[in-house]
Amino acid sequence: MTEQLSLWSLIFNASFLVQFVMLILFLASVVSWVMIIQRGLYLREAEYNSRQFENDFWSGIDLNKLYEDIRISDAGEGLPGVFRAGFREFSKLSQQAGVEPEAVMEGTERSMRVALAREEEALNQNLPFLASVASVSPYIGLFGTVWGIMNSFRGLANVQQATLAVVAPGISEALIATAMGLFAAIPAVLAYNRYSSAAETIYNSYETFAEELSTILHRRIHSK
Amino acid sequence: MNILFFTRLTSLILAISLSLILHLVVIYFLFNKWDEGIKIQKVSPPKYLQAKLVNLDEKIKKKIQPKPKPKPKPKPKPKPKPKKNNENKIKHKILDEQETKSLQASKQLELENKKIVSSYSAYIIERIEANWNRPPSARRGMESKLLIRLVPTGQVISVKLLKTSGNIAFDRSAEQAVYKVGSFDKLQQLDIQTFEKNFRKLQLVFKPNDLRL
Numbered sequence: 001m002t003e004q005l006s007l008w009s010l011i012f013n014a015s016f017l018v019q020f021v022m023l024i025l026f027l028a029s030v031v032s033w034v035m036i037i038q039r040g041l042y043l044r045e046a047e048y049n050s051r052q053f054e055n056d057f058w059s060g061i062d063l064n065k066l067y068e069d070i071r072i073s074d075a076g077e078g079l080p081g082v083f084r085a086g087f088r089e090f091s092k093l094s095q096q097a098g099v100e101p102e103a104v105m106e107g108t109e110r111s112m113r114v115a116l117a118r119e120e121e122a123l124n125q126n127l128p129f130l131a132s133v134a135s136v137s138p139y140i141g142l143f144g145t146v147w148g149i150m151n152s153f154r155g156l157a158n159v160q161q162a163t164l165a166v167v168a169p170g171i172s173e174a175l176i177a178t179a180m181g182l183f184a185a186i187p188a189v190l191a192y193n194r195y196s197s198a199a200e201t202i203y204n205s206y207e208t209f210a211e212e213l214s215t216i217l218h219r220r221i222h223s224k
Numbered sequence: 225m226n227i228l229f230f231t232r233l234t235s236l237i238l239a240i241s242l243s244l245i246l247h248l249v250v251i252y253f254l255f256n257k258w259d260e261g262i263k264i265q266k267v268s269p270p271k272y273l274q275a276k277l278v279n280l281d282e283k284i285k286k287k288i289q290p291k292p293k294p295k296p297k298p299k300p301k302p303k304p305k306p307k308k309n310n311e312n313k314i315k316h317k318i319l320d321e322q323e324t325k326s327l328q329a330s331k332q333l334e335l336e337n338k339k340i341v342s343s344y345s346a347y348i349i350e351r352i353e354a355n356w357n358r359p360p361s362a363r364r365g366m367e368s369k370l371l372i373r374l375v376p377t378g379q380v381i382s383v384k385l386l387k388t389s390g391n392i393a394f395d396r397s398a399e400q401a402v403y404k405v406g407s408f409d410k411l412q413q414l415d416i417q418t419f420e421k422n423f424r425k426l427q428l429v430f431k432p433n434d435l436r437l
Contacts, residue, residue, distance in 0.1 A: 007255050026247075033243035034236075041235050183250075 010173040015151055021144030021177050025137055029184035032133045035126045036191040043198050046123065050079040050205060057209075063087060063216075078119065082210055085115035090217050101221045108217055112210045119206055123199040127192060134188035141181020148174025340414075341422045347410050352428070356401035359393040362432040368395045372402055372426040376419050378411035386427065398430040 011022065056066060067087045070080045089111035093104040152170025159166050369387035372380055383402045388395050411423060 030243055030247055033246060034239045037239035037242050038235055041239065 007176075010169065010176060013169070014148060014173045014176075018144045018148045018174060018177055021140055021147075022180055025141055025144075025177065025180040025184050028133050028137050028140075029180070029187075032130055032184060032188045032191075035130055036187060036195075039126055039130075039191070039195050043123070043195060043202065046078050046202055047198075049077070050202065050209075053079040053083070054209065057083070064091075067091070077122070079206060079209055082112055082115045082119060082206055083213060086112035086210065086213055086217070090221075094221060104221055105214065105218055109210075109214055112214065116203075116206055116210055120199075120203050123203055124196070127196055127199065130188045130192040130195070134185050134192055137184040137188070138178070138181045141178040141184075144177030144181075145174045148177065337418060341418060344411065344414060344423070348408055348423075348426070351405045351408060352401050355404040356430075357397055358432060359391075359397050361391055362394050362397075363391075364432055366391055366394050366432055368398050368430050370398055370402065370428045370430065372428060374408065374411065374419075374423050374426060376412065376414075376416060378408040380406060380408075389430070394430070394432075398428075401430075402428070 011019070014022070067084065070084050086108050090104060090108040093099050093107050149171055152167050152174065155170065156167055366389040367387070368385065368389035371384040371386050373382045373384075375381055380402055383399050385395055385399065411419060414423070
């Protein structure tokens with residue numbers, strides 16, 4: 001062993017299993033960061049879009065015109081998507097002759113519920129992966145560490161004079177796995193907590209909007 | 225839908241590249257600045273446990289000094305007698321010269337013998353050192369003396385403690401080391417005379433930082 005243990009030599013001298021564990025953890029870290037960034041962008045955009053749309057919606061614009069605008073701009077996501085689904089169903093049903101107002105409202109609400117469910121799914125997408133990285137990667141790292149330490153102690157059994165210098169590199173190498181596990185887990189935990197609460201907030205605002213929209217449509221169909 | 229797909233793709237690519245860049249930066253810092261933060265402190269290891277053979281050559285030189293004690297005793301005694309006899313009987317220069325020659329030859333032989341002996345004793349030391357497990361309580365200055373009896377096959381017959389170091393564990397470890405070796409197989413190659421002279425009974429001095437015959 002050289003006096004100065006570089007990280008490279010530690011990693012390359014590790015046993016195959018430990019290297020495998022390190023590879024898994026590295027990949028988990030990369031993928032979880034991809035998801036963290038992607039989710040961050042998506043949620044920010046969703047929040048921005050919904051705020052924008054609510055501003056438009058409450059600006060007193062005619063709902064038909066708003067619907068046309070959305071249809072043209074092809075915004076099928078988020079709050080505009082919910083609005084589009086609900087309003088399309090409403091206008092279709094209310095144009096048909098002989099449909100009861102109650103049935104119209106029911107259809108509208110059902111289609112809005114479907115759109116909401118789809119939105120919820122989109123908001124929570126990838127979050128389970130972050131959660132599993134957060135909870136499992138420390139264990140994987142610990143497994144690599146335990147394995148590495150086990151091996152280095154087994155090697156110690158054959159040595160006549162056991163000094164710290166004999167085991168130290170093995171343990172150091174094994175501990176890298178734990179460090180990597182924590183490195184992958186900590187951002188994933190933080191991101192999961194943050195994003196799941198953000199997703200819930202956004203979803204709640206969607207739900208509130210759907211209720212408001214149905215109230216407005218209800219008033220409209222009954223005032224005819 | 226096309227636009228949506230495109231924006232999704234760009235955000236995905238952005239996320240992937242950002243994540244990769246982040247990891248590469250972390251890796252770069254880890255691998256290049258890893259050693260800077262750590263000052264390697266060379267803690268001088270406790271010397272009393274670092275029992276190591278210094279070098280075979282050095283050992284041999286050292287060995288030669290203690291060795292003469294057993295050897296000169298048997299040799300000089302038989303030799304001087306013939307010398308004196310010769311001198312007494314015939315006082316001729318030729319014989320004198322012959323005698324000096326034979327003396328030189330015997331001296332050379334003796335030297336060679338010494339070399340052989342020392343190399344074998346180095347071998348013995350090496351074997352014992354390899355099997356010696358010093359107890360943690362071993363300290364510098366401890367010294368225990370063992371008497372070992374060997375047979376020409378190299379087998380150890382008996383080990384006797386001549387002088388205790390005062391630490392029972394240390395004495396035991398020394399004895400144990402000899403028993404662990406069991407037999408010094410190389411000694412079979414020795415001719416019987418040198419064996420009898422030098423290796424039938426061996427006195428070993430065990431010191432924590434040195435093993436001396």
